[in-house]
Amino acid sequence: QPRLIKLCISIDSMILLASLAILGVSYSALGDPEVTVSQGKMVGETLLSRDGREYSAFQRIPYAEPPVAELRFRAPKPAKSWDGVLNATIVGPSCYQTAYLLYQDGLLGQEDCLYLNVYTPDINASYPVMVYVHGGAFTHGWPGTPIKPSYFMDEDVVIVTLTYRLGILGFLSFEDDVIPGNYGIKDQVLALEWVKNEIKNFGGNPDLITVFGISAGAASSHYLCSISKSKDLLKGCISQSGVAGTIWSLHTPGDAKQMAVQLTNKLGCDKNSGLEVLTCLQAQPLESFITTTDVEHITYLPIPVLEKPSNTAVITEWPTGNTDFPWIVGTVANEGLLITEYIKDFATTLEKIGFYLAGDVLIKQALHLSGNVVGKLLKIKERFFEWKDFFNLLADYERFFTEAFFEYPILKEMMRHNGPKYFYRFQYTGGPSLWEQASNKTLKIDGVCHGDDASYYFNLSNYYTPEGWPGPKDILLSKTLVKSWVHFATHQVPYIEGVEWESFGDSASYVHITNDGILTENFTNYEEIVDFWNNILS
Incomplete structure (x- = not known):
């Protein structure tokens, strides 16, 4: 119905x-607002920002041809022109995925999904542009109805959100020339090219484009500012809780091919040549790419991969030599809480989770350890695990995942970065919590979970919100953070009134966002963290 x-x-x-x-x-x-781009005319709608400012919204704008049939597992092609006037008031679809992030069963989205949205306070202006890449582990996410940019529309900025191919459809790779992978990143690059060419028609400055995102969106933003295909399109980068080249954002060579072979065998596409495999996969029913994978096996999820050099390749090396762009990067205090929820699902008793730790299965799989594995596991246990009870063990895992998957790779990339770099730590509590949603409030482990900062930048009222939130203090923080991001997009320097936010240099200065205020502190042990994990992962 x-x-x-x-x-x-x-x-x-x-x-x-x-x-x-x-x-x-x-x-x-x-x-109604009307804009003309190279593909044709479109009509949008007028909406109101948080403080009542009118802005124009243009949605479901095609930036690529539908990646279906012979374009499945291929680099995207620019969208064709349309006849008449495009109705840009309709929310676009998500790319094909499970309803996992909504804590529901079933499937969402469609394969014809390569659209973007533009939100602007003034189509006749020349405002800085911020392109938001959604997160979701490269398998989930959508910038449609859940991501409302009304907070940003109180500022002089143009916001662009986009969809890109996810999961198997976005990142399947045989690490060869036929099915090379990284289709989701290639979608993002094509979307940025569209923005560069067309954003002036929406009141945006094509020479002031900043890309930002959370989680996989943060890793994507880091890739986009670093790789040769897109770095010259961008002025700056904001990476919230993620960077490129990590365990969860770049496959170890060989892993992607192993996963691809397993998938094609399950689908009956184990053919003699790569082109035959591709043809078989392009003929598969869409739902087969979901039913043959399992989101909980996180070490086998399709993610970006190193490609062989070609005209369409986007990630051919990591790290790259481009580290000069202005960059904001940071973490929330308890990133690992969301991953800890998976552990609770795997083992609901201390005995079972103790077995996982005793057998070292989880840590070895998560980190892809090599060399003196026994010695490395001992060092990890001594650093993080106290062996008290079930709840303390989950808290220990939270600290382990927070440092190994987020703090370490972020700090390592910051040490390598030559351009202006600004670090923050978000520890403000009281807002919507992904951890509370994931655990159904059954586990009382306090903290700020991975992704909890999103609700201070975007109106996420479609999701769970605590009673009485947001209060005046929450709104003030939200406005402060939004203004800081827009200031960075405008001047490539973040600004918070009354706070001295310096570049992360020899003093390791950073901004600490807490319930007691926004403080300037020094990350005194960041080199020790990087040294520890460099030795573990060597």
Whole structure:
């Protein structure tokens, strides 16, 4: 029935548009914002920001041809022109995925999903542009209805959000020339090229484009500012809780191919040549790419991979030599809480989780350890685990995952970065918590979970929000953080009134965002953290 309702609405809209065309009435005559790009005309809608400022929203703008049939597992092609006037008031679809992040069963989205959205306070201005890449472990996520940019629209900035291929469809790779992978990153690059060429029509400055994101979106933003295909399109980068080249954002050579072989065998596509495999995969029913994978096996998820050099390759080496761009990067205090939830699902008793630790299965799989594995595991246990009880053990795992998967790779990349770099740590509590959603409030481990800072930048009212939130203090912090990001997009330097936010140099100065205020501190042990994990992962 919901699909029928949507169909009826679409039909009604088509009848209305046709009637207006017959009568010679234009969209702009009705007061709706209209923009012309190289592909054609579009009409958007006028919405209100948090503080009541009017802004124009243009949604479901195609930036690539639908990646279906012979374009599945291929680099994206620019979208073709359209006839008539594009109705840009419709929320675009998510790319194909499970409903896992919504804590629901079933599937979401579609394969024809390469669209972007533009939100602007003034189509005649020349504001800085911020392109948001959503997170979700490269397998999930969507910048549609859940991501409302109304907080940013109180500022003089243009916001762009986009979809990109996810999971198997976005990152399957045989590490060869036929199925090289990184289709999701290639989608992002093409979207940035579209923004560079067209954003002036929406009141954006094409020479002031900053990319930002959280989690996999943070890693993506880091890639986009670093790789040769897109670095010259961008002025700066903001990476919230993630960087490129980590255990979870770049495959170890050989791993992607091993996973791809397993998948093709399950699908009956184990053919003699790469082209035959590709043809077989392009003919598979869409749902087969979901049912043959399991999101909980995180070490085998499809993620970016190193490609052989070619005209369409985007990540051919890591690290790259480009480390000069202005960069904000940071973490929340308890990144590992969300991963700890998976452990709780695997083992709900101390005895079972103790077995995992005693057998060293989880740590070895998570870190891909080599060399003196026994000695390395002993050092990890001594550093993180106290062996008290079930809840303390989960807290120990949280600290382990926070440092190994987030703090260490971020600090390592910051040490390597030559350009202006600004570090922050988010430890403000009281807002919507992904940990509380994931654990259903059954485990009382306090902290700020991976992704909890998102609700201070975007209106996520479609998700769970605590009673009484946001209060005046929460709104003030949200406005402060949004202004700081926009200031960075404008001047490539973050700014918070009354706070001295210096570049992360020899003093390791950073900004600490807490319930007691925003403080300037020094990360005194960052070199020790990097040295420890360099030795473990060598």
